[in-house]
Amino acid sequence: MKKYILIAALAIFITSCEPDDTDGGSGGWSSPSSEIELAFIGQIADEPLPPKGQDIYKDKSYGESMLITNWSLLMSNLALVKENGDTVQLGDGYQWADIRGTRNVFNYKGIPQGKYIGLQFTMGLDSATNHGNPQVWPSDHPLNPNLNGLHWGWAGGYIFQAFDGRYKVNETDPSGSFSFHTATMQFVTRYFLPLEISVEGSKHRIAVRINGDRFFGGAQSIKLADKSVSHSEGTDDEQLMRVFLDNSLYAFRIEEQ
Amino acid sequence: MNRLSFLIAVIILVFTSCTKEDGAVPDTGMYKPTLVDPEDIFPKEFGMPLLPKDNPFTEEGIQLGRMLFYDPILSIDSSISCGSCHRQEYAFAEPLDKSFGFLGLRSSRSAMPLFNLAYHHSYFWDTRVKTLRELVFEPIQAHNEMAMTLPTLRERLKRNKRYVEYFNKAFNHEPNLHDMSLAMEQFLLSIVSKDSRFNQFFPGDNLQVLSQSELRGAFIFRGLVEFDANGKTKGADCFHCHGGELAQQLNASMGGVASNGLDPEPVDLGVGGITNQNQDMGTFKAPSLLNIAVTAPYMHDGRFKTLEEVIDHYSDGVNFENPNIHPQMAAHGGQQLNLTQQQKEDLLAFLKSMTDSSFLVNPAYANPF
Numbered sequence A: 001m002k003k004y005i006l007i008a009a010l011a012i013f014i015t016s017c018e019p020d021d022t023d024g025g026s027g028g029w030s031s032p033s034s035e036i037e038l039a040f041i042g043q044i045a046d047e048p049l050p051p052k053g054q055d056i057y058k059d060k061s062y063g064e065s066m067l068i069t070n071w072s073l074l075m076s077n078l079a080l081v082k083e084n085g086d087t088v089q090l091g092d093g094y095q096w097a098d099i100r101g102t103r104n105v106f107n108y109k110g111i112p113q114g115k116y117i118g119l120q121f122t123m124g125l126d127s128a129t130n131h132g133n134p135q136v137w138p139s140d141h142p143l144n145p146n147l148n149g150l151h152w153g154w155a156g157g158y159i160f161q162a163f164d165g166r167y168k169v170n171e172t173d174p175s176g177s178f179s180f181h182t183a184t185m186q187f188v189t190r191y192f193l194p195l196e197i198s199v200e201g202s203k204h205r206i207a208v209r210i211n212g213d214r215f216f217g218g219a220q221s222i223k224l225a226d227k228s229v230s231h232s233e234g235t236d237d238e239q240l241m242r243v244f245l246d247n248s249l250y251a252f253r254i255e256e257q
Numbered sequence B: 001m002n003r004l005s006f007l008i009a010v011i012i013l014v015f016t017s018c019t020k021e022d023g024a025v026p027d028t029g030m031y032k033p034t035l036v037d038p039e040d041i042f043p044k045e046f047g048m049p050l051l052p053k054d055n056p057f058t059e060e061g062i063q064l065g066r067m068l069f070y071d072p073i074l075s076i077d078s079s080i081s082c083g084s085c086h087r088q089e090y091a092f093a094e095p096l097d098k099s100f101g102f103l104g105l106r107s108s109r110s111a112m113p114l115f116n117l118a119y120h121h122s123y124f125w126d127t128r129v130k131t132l133r134e135l136v137f138e139p140i141q142a143h144n145e146m147a148m149t150l151p152t153l154r155e156r157l158k159r160n161k162r163y164v165e166y167f168n169k170a171f172n173h174e175p176n177l178h179d180m181s182l183a184m185e186q187f188l189l190s191i192v193s194k195d196s197r198f199n200q201f202f203p204g205d206n207l208q209v210l211s212q213s214e215l216r217g218a219f220i221f222r223g224l225v226e227f228d229a230n231g232k233t234k235g236a237d238c239f240h241c242h243g244g245e246l247a248q249q250l251n252a253s254m255g256g257v258a259s260n261g262l263d264p265e266p267v268d269l270g271v272g273g274i275t276n277q278n279q280d281m282g283t284f285k286a287p288s289l290l291n292i293a294v295t296a297p298y299m300h301d302g303r304f305k306t307l308e309e310v311i312d313h314y315s316d317g318v319n320f321e322n323p324n325i326h327p328q329m330a331a332h333g334g335q336q337l338n339l340t341q342q343q344k345e346d347l348l349a350f351l352k353s354m355t356d357s358s359f360l361v362n363p364a365y366a367n368p369f
Helices: A002-015 A127-131 A235-248 B005-016 B059-070 B137-141 B150-159 B160-169 B176-192 B197-201 B212-222 B307-316 B341-352
Strands: A032-044 A065-081 A087-089 A095-098 A103-110 A114-123 A157-167 A176-182 A189-199 A203-211 A251-256
Touching: A002 A087, A032 A065, A189 A251, A203 B307, A251 B059, B059 B160, B059 B176, B137 B150, B150 B160, B160 B176, B212 B341, B307 B341
Parallel strands: A032 A203
Antiparallel strands: A032 A103, A065 A087, A065 A095, A065 A114, A065 A157, A114 A189, A157 A176, A203 A251
């Protein structure tokens, strides 16, 4: 009888050591973990976007001003980077941020405590996922096309970033429109954002601030009065998108931890 | 009190405390609902929609919802049902710019088609309602539609022997308004249109189902707007607001809600009338283009009588000065597409391939009376 009691106790002990939360994706034995709140905050000229309905035109380059009406970002390989270079994937690594809307703050539980030196993500998807059947994703998954509205339909593949809005050359002029949609495998872009954070205790916040005006004002500025649309297809569109994405590398930064 | 009296009192107390809650009916053995697997309703090609967890599909619930949808007793003078203005042969739209309601009063906008609603995140042209169980109360109570009052409707349903039976079968309750909305939600969610030739063509690797003209139209539909030196474009960029297998953009920010330049200034405030925000003035929900050939007239006010007129608008008549025109429509320098006559005919042919003829006569959605 004693033998059976011992086996039962051992079984209880082992099953009680299952990971207590799978959201963080670290797996393994139970260890001290925390919750991370990850926020993507859109800005123009270093100021947060005003609430919808209170939009005003903000200065960008070339004397133009702009307001953003739609800003969606589709990410994969979203992960925190440890000091030793190991990564802790956030959720299943996919996320869709509607930066101009209300879906831009995400909570991840079960993040192993310790020091982290960076946040990484890929804007876009690997080829198999990008060109696979989009309907396999559950209805509330970031890649579900009926949720994110970012699938191109029969052309195949997702829009990785949609950035739309209006611009003015002079305050008194009627507005023009701009539309930059990043797509196709050649424009998949990886980002590494350095941070220094020691994850301890129950909850931490990481805020990624993205300056929309810098997409147009980097090493090669984009004058919207000349070119205001790119859907990543066709020679002109591809050249414009390349400049747009090169500039975007300077648009992201982590400010709050 | 002797022990026997005390025991009797306790037994009575126990039994009376176990009666059913208000609204329930005695168990007649009729409540044996048959669950319906959502995978039997929604095609794999569309994916599984996000469904309300507290209202599982049952055969009895869907049947009750269908009866209520087609029953004119939901209107104050028992003259109009939901099905009066949402007619199956027109994809549950109506061939009128505005519907006739109680006493011949007209609705404020055209009746929207009803199918694939389970995939939507909001309802009505102005997106003011987020669930179908809320939606059903609006036309029922609107003075210019069914003009019913809810207390009257509740009593009317409770007095109706057929509904006493069917509410009992579906929910184990006597007729009540909450279960009425759930049953109608089940029926509306279950309406699926998926068998058009466009859906057989989608995602684009089944070319033989389309004619040459339809196929050319598909490329115009899907093509981006890029003007050549002669000011001609091969694409009309319809897909941003009407893309995917549902032929509808479901993300409001990506074109699911938009102004398409109907007027220089917003006339009907649309979504702006709900949010009171400037950028929403004159914007409306972009409808699915499935079954578009049978849902004339077009736009929220039914201003276009034919698909030819619709194509003419997008080709030649967009009001780019509209302050809230969608950026994707206006990002090409405010230049009209100026499609050729051949392009217009091909686009029209492609739009007609989106008709699901079997859906229009599917007995599962037909009037049960």
